[in-house]
Structures are given as structure tokens and as C-alpha cells.
Amino acid sequence: MLKLPIYLDNNATTPMDPRVLETMIPYFTEHFGNAASRNHPFGWEAEEAIDYAREQVASLIGADPKEIIFTSGATEGDNLAIKGVYEMYASKGNHIITATTEHKAVLDTCKHIEKLGGEVTYLEVKEDGLIDLAELEAAIKPTTILVSIMYANNEIGVVQPVKEIAAIAKKHGVLFFTDGVQAVGKIPVDVIKDGIDLMAFTAHKMYGPKGIGALYVRRKNPRVKVTAQMDGGGHERGMRSGTLNVPGIVGFGKACEIAKKEMAEDAARLSKLRDKLENALLQIEESYVNGNREHRLPHVANISFKHVEGEGLLMGFNKNIALSSGSACTSASLEPSYVLKALGLGDDLAHSSLRFGLGRFTTEEQIDYTIEQITNTVLKLRDMSPLWEMYKEGIDLNSIEWAHH
């Protein structure tokens, strides 16, 4: 029996793996100690658990445990990396390079840096969502201190050429930070092989708990430091003060361990399901995949259905299928997804998009149901879409003088 509702919004957050929860529970009650309490067994237990989890987390990304700074999540990690580097390396320069399709936690932090007097270059992406490496290299100047490009995009799943980006940054003596939120635990990420200097990631996108994440900060070749953004007890090598969230960290560790073990299998299974979903939905006339299909996370698809509005589309099945849309009819601005617009999509196609994020617990039965529901809703809404009617009559929609609000 198919159980409803179906969750296909795993880019927003993932359900916690029951194995993770099981590992965490004792650390709320029996082992409740403060990892910074050095003088009694309660503290020792907590510290031991943290050390173990730090190894699990580091091992997933090929890092040394000492290079893991626990944070409250990736928004904090993004802030700490960018603001921390900006402050720490102020004597070297004040220029940061990022891209227009980054997460708001990166873009808004960069806006903040600009207010502080820093200079930020926002690279445009190509129409497949990838950055142009030549443009990146050309943007580097003597005052550049940081390149901040995400590993994989949250809306379209496109995976950036991280190794090449890192090599360019290294060649010019510039640090490379990547927001690894969507990639870590889903595809192989190795900070050494990839050449990453700093990376933010979070537990709740990889079947761990919310409220815990990490910032990887390289210790060798080069040794990287960030200025703490919160003052206090000097935890986490002085880079992030605050009593450690022991149950969260234990859960994060377990989530990383499971991801490392099961990633390849999960990815193979999910890419098959994703392709089935995508190929079936592409059978619908005038439907398009957004972003590069080859360099992409295995579990993500972003598809536009021309002449149907995304939010209206979601309403057709959102009691039964949880998805998100690039349309933003509810937001005050009424602006559609800035990521899709950055690919050069017209606002109309951006408004017509759905984002699918499959996950560890997605089944084929769920995908079959989703295909059927979405196909039916698209066809139904096209029957009531004036744009579809005009399109079918051969009217060029661009020739109409629309009343813009």
C-alpha cells in the first residue's frame, strides 16, 4: 500500500535515519555532560563521544578530525567561512569571488562584506548552471583573498567543477571555500583530492538532525584560519565558541558514517529512479530540464512545464506529494527563482518549474504515483491556461503587450 503524503523535497531537508536517532538518544539523558567539563566522568563521556563523531565526520570528506569545526548548520558555516576569512586575511586583500546562483547564506554574507567595504565579484553562470572557469580566472586580482563557489546547487542539483576551481584558486594563492551542503553525503567529496580549503555542510541534509553542521578548515598546505564570529569560551580551536551540541554531533557523526557506507548504493538506486521520473515527465509536451544533466546530483531534477504556473501546479497534488517550485507567487516580491533566472530562463519558465529531491527513503512506487499525478495536473491546468491556448493557436506570446504590474 502506498502511504501518502510522499516526500520529494529532500533538498530542503531529509528525514532523520532511525539509526541516527537511536545513536543520539542516550546523549540527551544518561550522557548529558558538557564536553568542556574536564574534571569528571560526565564531561569525559561527552568529550569521547565528540571525538568519535569528529572522526566520523572528517572521514566522510577525507579530512583530519582537527580540521572539523562544529557549527549550528551551514548558514553559520557559510557566514563563519566568508566573514572569518575576510577579517583574518584583511592585510592581504578584500576581494571575494562568488557566483549568482549561490545560496542566500553565501550571497547575503557577501552583501554584508560589501557593506563593510569589501569588494565582491558575482560570476554569471552559463545556461547549464556551471560557472565559466576562464571567467573565474580572469576575475582574480592581487587583492583577491577568497573564491566561494558551491559544490552542488540546491535548486537544480548542478555540480560545479570543484577540482578545476580549486586548482585555479591555488595557482593564484587564493583560498577556496565551497558550500558543500547538497553534495556531502550524496556524492564523493574529498577535501584533499578536490583541493578545498574551507567547506560548510550540515547534518539535516544527509539524514541527520537539524541544528548541527560543520565547517572544514584546512590545517596544512596551506594552514587556514578564520576569525571567530562569536565570542566566548574559545571552543573549536578558538574559531567557534559555544557549548557543543553533544547529541546533535553524535547524530551527525552517525549520519556521516552511514552516508560513507551507503552513498554509492543510494546514488545508483536514486539516479535510476530520478531518470525514470524525468524521462516520464519529459514525455509531456513542452517540458524542459533546467541545468546541466550530466554534471548533476543523482537524486535531483528540476523541470519546467511551459504555460503552467508552478504554484498552481503544486496545488494539484501537494496534499499527497511534497515538492517545491521555482515560482514565488506567495512572496511579496512575486519574483521567481533567482537561480533559474541566472540560467537565462525567462520569468515565465522559472514560474513553471518544479524541483524534485529524491532521498534514501524514496520508493519506485512513489515515483510511479508522482509521474501519474503530475502528468494529470499539467494536462488539466493546460486545458485552462490561456497561454497554452495561444501557443497552440500559433500566437507568439512575445508579440503580446502584457500589462506588467
Place this chain on the structure above:
Amino acid sequence: MAYSEKVIDHYSNPKNVGTLDKGSKSVGTGLVGAPECGDVMRLQIQVDDTTGVITDAKFKTFGCGSAIASSSLATEWLKGKTVDQAMAIDNMDLVEELNLPPVKIHCSVLAEDAIKAAINDYRVKNGLEELVFEEKGVH
């Protein structure tokens, strides 16, 4: 965001979806909104030339559930009214009937604009001058 039951009902069972002959003198067509803004409504009225009564109304809408519901309800209300009575339909009546939240008020404004545009189209086709309506300015 949770939709009101009335919005869900109009979305699931929209009334009067369709197309009238826009070339006919007794049909007024209003096309408002823009694809870039995420909503476009086309509302049409069929008017009895002798009585001035709207005998039929049809719509097609590209937009969210609230936009679809607003236009569906508007067509319901239009049928049986005279053109003069139709001009008195206010977007806030749609808001109230459908329990639209503040972020969706623009959908009702669009429906009111569509009614007025359809009426004007009918008037112009029949040799009457175009009426000037004041801007709601919600967008």
C-alpha cells in the same frame, strides 16, 4: 500556506473554463496579467444586446490556485448580471468570499481588472467609449 476550502473547491472543480468567440460583437474579452508575473487571466462575457444581460462567462487562467479560484468565482458572479451591475464587482468581495490571505489579494485585483477589460472590449466593439477605471495599485 493552507488554502481555504472555497479556493480548493474552485481549483478542483473550476466553473466556466472555456473560450467564447472573441470575434463576435456580443462577446467582450479581457486579457490581463503577464507571464513574467506568474499570472495571466482571460475572462470573456457574452452579452445579450437588447437587455444588456451577461448570458455567459468563460475564463482561462495561468496562475496559482487563488488566481484560478478568483477567475472561476468571477465568472459565476457575472452570469445573469447586466453589464452595469458587473462593473460594481469589487475585488474585495472576491477576497472575502474566498478567504484570500493578504499575499493573494493581487489575484482578486487581477480578476476585477479582467472583468473591466472584458466590459471595455464589449463597449468598444459596440461603438461605446472605453471607460476609465481607477487603478487599484496593489501589484
